[in-house]
Amino acid sequence: MSDLKIGCDVVAKGLGPFEAIAVLGAGAYGETYRVERGGRCTAIKVIHNPQIGHLWERELEALGRITHENVVALHGSGSFDVAGTTYLYLECELVDGGSGAERISAGMSPSTPAETKAMFRGLLRGVDELHDVGVIHRDIKPANIAFRGPGWASPVILDFGLAKVFDMSSHTDYPALLGTAKYMAPEQLRGTVARRRSDLFSVAVSVFELASGTHPFVDDRIQTPQQLRDRIETTVPPSLDSLGGAVTPTVDRILGRLLSARAHQRLSLDQALRDLESDDADGE
Amino acid sequence: MPTASESMIVHVGQQRDEVVAATLAGLRGISGLRFGGTAFLPKYKTSTAQEKLDIVGGGCDYALADPQTERMEGPLEKRGYGRAHLLYLQREDPGASPGPFVDEVLTAQAQLGRHTVISPWLTHGHGVGQKHLRATRRFAMEAANHPLAKSCELLLGVAVAGGILADSNALDDFLDELVDWPDGPIYLRVVTSTSPSYEQLRDTNLLIGLRRLVESLTSNERIVLLPLSGLAGWLMMPFGARAFGTGISASLQRLGPPRGGGGGGDRLRWYFLPELLGFVLHDELRLFSSLPGYTVCGCPFCAQLPLDRAGGDWDFDTAGQHYLHCCGQLCASLSTAAQPRVQLQRRLGRAQSFWQMAQSAGVVVDSRSVPRHLAAWIQAVG
Numbered sequence: 001m002s003d004l005k006i007g008c009d010v011v012a013k014g015l016g017p018f019e020a021i022a023v024l025g026a027g028a029y030g031e032t033y034r035v036e037r038g039g040r041c042t043a044i045k046v047i048h049n050p051q052i053g054h055l056w057e058r059e060l061e062a063l064g065r066i067t068h069e070n071v072v073a074l075h076g077s078g079s080f081d082v083a084g085t086t087y088l089y090l091e092c093e094l095v096d097g098g099s100g101a102e103r104i105s106a107g108m109s110p111s112t113p114a115e116t117k118a119m120f121r122g123l124l125r126g127v128d129e130l131h132d133v134g135v136i137h138r139d140i141k142p143a144n145i146a147f148r149g150p151g152w153a154s155p156v157i158l159d160f161g162l163a164k165v166f167d168m169s170s171h172t173d174y175p176a177l178l179g180t181a182k183y184m185a186p187e188q189l190r191g192t193v194a195r196r197r198s199d200l201f202s203v204a205v206s207v208f209e210l211a212s213g214t215h216p217f218v219d220d221r222i223q224t225p226q227q228l229r230d231r232i233e234t235t236v237p238p239s240l241d242s243l244g245g246a247v248t249p250t251v252d253r254i255l256g257r258l259l260s261a262r263a264h265q266r267l268s269l270d271q272a273l274r275d276l277e278s279d280d281a282d283g284e
Numbered sequence: 285m286p287t288a289s290e291s292m293i294v295h296v297g298q299q300r301d302e303v304v305a306a307t308l309a310g311l312r313g314i315s316g317l318r319f320g321g322t323a324f325l326p327k328y329k330t331s332t333a334q335e336k337l338d339i340v341g342g343g344c345d346y347a348l349a350d351p352q353t354e355r356m357e358g359p360l361e362k363r364g365y366g367r368a369h370l371l372y373l374q375r376e377d378p379g380a381s382p383g384p385f386v387d388e389v390l391t392a393q394a395q396l397g398r399h400t401v402i403s404p405w406l407t408h409g410h411g412v413g414q415k416h417l418r419a420t421r422r423f424a425m426e427a428a429n430h431p432l433a434k435s436c437e438l439l440l441g442v443a444v445a446g447g448i449l450a451d452s453n454a455l456d457d458f459l460d461e462l463v464d465w466p467d468g469p470i471y472l473r474v475v476t477s478t479s480p481s482y483e484q485l486r487d488t489n490l491l492i493g494l495r496r497l498v499e500s501l502t503s504n505e506r507i508v509l510l511p512l513s514g515l516a517g518w519l520m521m522p523f524g525a526r527a528f529g530t531g532i533s534a535s536l537q538r539l540g541p542p543r544g545g546g547g548g549g550d551r552l553r554w555y556f557l558p559e560l561l562g563f564v565l566h567d568e569l570r571l572f573s574s575l576p577g578y579t580v581c582g583c584p585f586c587a588q589l590p591l592d593r594a595g596g597d598w599d600f601d602t603a604g605q606h607y608l609h610c611c612g613q614l615c616a617s618l619s620t621a622a623q624p625r626v627q628l629q630r631r632l633g634r635a636q637s638f639w640q641m642a643q644s645a646g647v648v649v650d651s652r653s654v655p656r657h658l659a660a661w662i663q664a665v666g
Contacts, residue, residue: 195460262459
C-alpha cells in the first residue's frame with residue numbers, strides 16, 4: 001500500500017487516538033482502514049474529495065437507520081481536517097470474513113447449491129433493505145461484498161450509495177476496463193440513470209462470478225465499457241451450471257433473468273426472492 | 285375497485301343523464317360483465333361532476349374522476365374555462381412543484397367521493413426527450429407517499445404517444461422506466477391522432493407495441509388499465525390488460541384524444557357492426573343483413589329503435605349505446621373465457637371471414653366502412 005493518498009498517520013491525527021490502525025484497502029476515491037478503539041474494531045473509509053460530501057447526505061441519513069444482517073452497519077460519518085485538508089469519512093461495522101473479491105482471487109467458491117442460494121438470497125435481502133429506504137447502491141461488486149465468518153451464507157453489502165457521486169465519465173476516461181464497470185448494468189454503462197433493477201443486475205453478475213470464478217460477460221476481448229455493453233446487449237450469458245457452479249436450476253434461471261440487458265426483462269426483487277423461496281419449498 | 289378483476293370502463297361524456305343511466309342499465313344485463321365508469325374532472329363544474337359520478341357510481345362497480353392532466357401541456361387559457369375551482373389546472377408548471385400539484389390533483393378526486401384516485405401525468409412523447417416521463421415519475425412517487433394513497437386505492441397515471449409504442453427502442457426505454465416506479469396499478473392512456481375517430485386503430489406496429497407493453501408490465505406484476513382505448517384495448521385483455529375503456533361519443537371510443545363538441549356539420553350516421561368489429565355507415569346495413577352469419581342485434585337499444593334494420597331510423601345516442609353494449613358483450617366473452625387468447629383469435633377470424641364473404645357476395649361499401657383494421661388486429665394478436 002505504498003501509493004496511499006491519505007495514510008494511517010493522517011487518519012490517526014484526524015480521528016484518533018486508536019489502539020491500532022491498519023490499511024484494509026485503497027480505491028480510486030478513498031481508502032479504508034481497520035481501526036481499534038476502546039476494544040472495538042471498526043472500518044473507516046476516508047474520501048479525499050470533500051466537494052462531493054453533500055451528494056450523499058440523504059443516503060447517509062437513511063442508511064443510518066438500517067439495521068440488517070446483510071447491510072453493513074453505519075456507525076457514523078463526518079469530516080476532519082489535517083494540515084489544511086478536509087477529508088470525509090464513514091465509520092462502519094468491521095465484517096470479518098473477507099471480501100468477495102479476495103475470495104475470487106483465492107479461488108474460493110461455494111461448494112454446495114445451498115451455499116450459493118444462501119449467498120444470493122442474503123444479497124437480495126440486503127438490496128431490498130437499501131431500496132426500502134430509498135437508496136440505490138449503484139456499485140455492487142465482489143469488492144463491495146464482505147462475509148461474516150468463513151462461510152457464504154451471510155454476505156454483507158458495503159459502500160452503499162457512494163457511486164452516485166461518480167458519473168460514468170469517471171469510468172470511461174480510463175482506457176482499460178475498470179473494476180467497477182465490470183459489474184454495472186448496461187443502462188449505467190450507457191450513462192443513463194441507475195435504477196433499482198440496476199442493482200439486481202450487479203448482484204447477479206457478482207453471484208455468478210463468486211460461484212463460478214468466471215464473469216458472465218467479460219473475457220480477454222472485452223477492454224472497454226462500450227465493448228462490455230455491446231456484449232451484454234447481444235449475447236446470452238452461459239448458465240452457471242455449465243461452468244461448474246454449485247447451483248440449482250431455479251437459481252440458475254433467476255440469475256439468467258437478472259442478467260437481462262433490459263431492466264424490464266429482469267425479475268423484480270420481490271419475484272426473485274419469491275422464486276428462491278419456492279426453490280426451498282421444492283426441496284432443492 | 286377497478287383492479288379487482290377484468291372490466292370495461294365506460295367513459296361518460298356530455299350525454300343526458302337518462303341516456304347514461306339507460307346505458308348502464310343495459311350493461312348490467314350482460315352476464316359475466318364487470319364494468320366501471322369515468323367522467324372527466326375538468327369538463328364540468330363541481331356540482332355537475334358530482335352528479336355524473338353519482339349516476340356512474342350508482343350503476344357501475346366503480347367510478348373514477350379522470351383528472352385529464354394532459355391539459356397541463358397546453359397554455360393556461362386552454363385548460364378549462366371556468367374551472368378555477370380545480371387548483372391544479374391553474375399551475376403554470378406542474379413539474380416545478382410536483383408535491384403541491386399532486387396533492388391538488390388527488391384531493392380534487394377525493395373531494396368528489398372517489399375511493400380510487402389517479403395520479404397525474406404528462407404525455408410521454410409530447411414533450412422534449414423524456415421530460416414529461418420524468419415529471420410523471422415524480423408525480424407517481426409523490427402520490428405514492430401522499431396520505432390519500434393509504435386511505436384510497438391509487439392508480440399511477442401515465443400517458444404515452446402512440447409513436448413511442450410503435451418504436452421498439454423507445455418502448456424498451458419506456459418499459460425500463462415504468463418497472464422502476466413505485467408499486468401500483470397503471471392507468472395508461474395511449475394517445476394517437478393518426479386516423480379519424482370512426483375508424484378502428486389499424487397501426488400494426490403500435491398495436492404490437494401495445495401488446496408488448498401490456499405483457500411486459502403484467503409479467504412485472506403490474507396491473508394495467510387502458511382507459512379510452514376502445515376495442516384496441518379490448519384486444520389486449522388476453523395479454524393481461526385488466527380493463528379497457530370506451531364511451532358513447534365517437535371521440536371517446538378509441539385512442540384518439542377527446543375533443544370538444546361542435547363542428548356544425550351533419551353527424552356521420554355510423555353503426556357498430558359486431559360481425560366486423562367495426563363501424564359501417566348505417567345505410568349500408570342492408571348490404572350485410574342478407575349475408576349468412578349476420579345476426580339481428582338483440583341489445584335493448586336496437587330493440588327500442590331498430591337501428592339494425594335496413595332502412596331503420598338512426599339516432600346518435602342510441603348508436604353509441606348499441607356500440608357500448610356490444611363492447612360489454614365482447615368484454616364478457618373474453619373475461620369469462622377459459623382460453624381468452626383462443627377466443628379472441630376465433631372472434632377475429634370470424635370477422636375476417638364475414639368480410640371475405642361480403643366481398644364474395646359483391647358487397648361494395650364506402651371506403652370508411654372497409655374493415656382494414658382486421659388484418660392489423662390479427663397480426664397483432666397472432
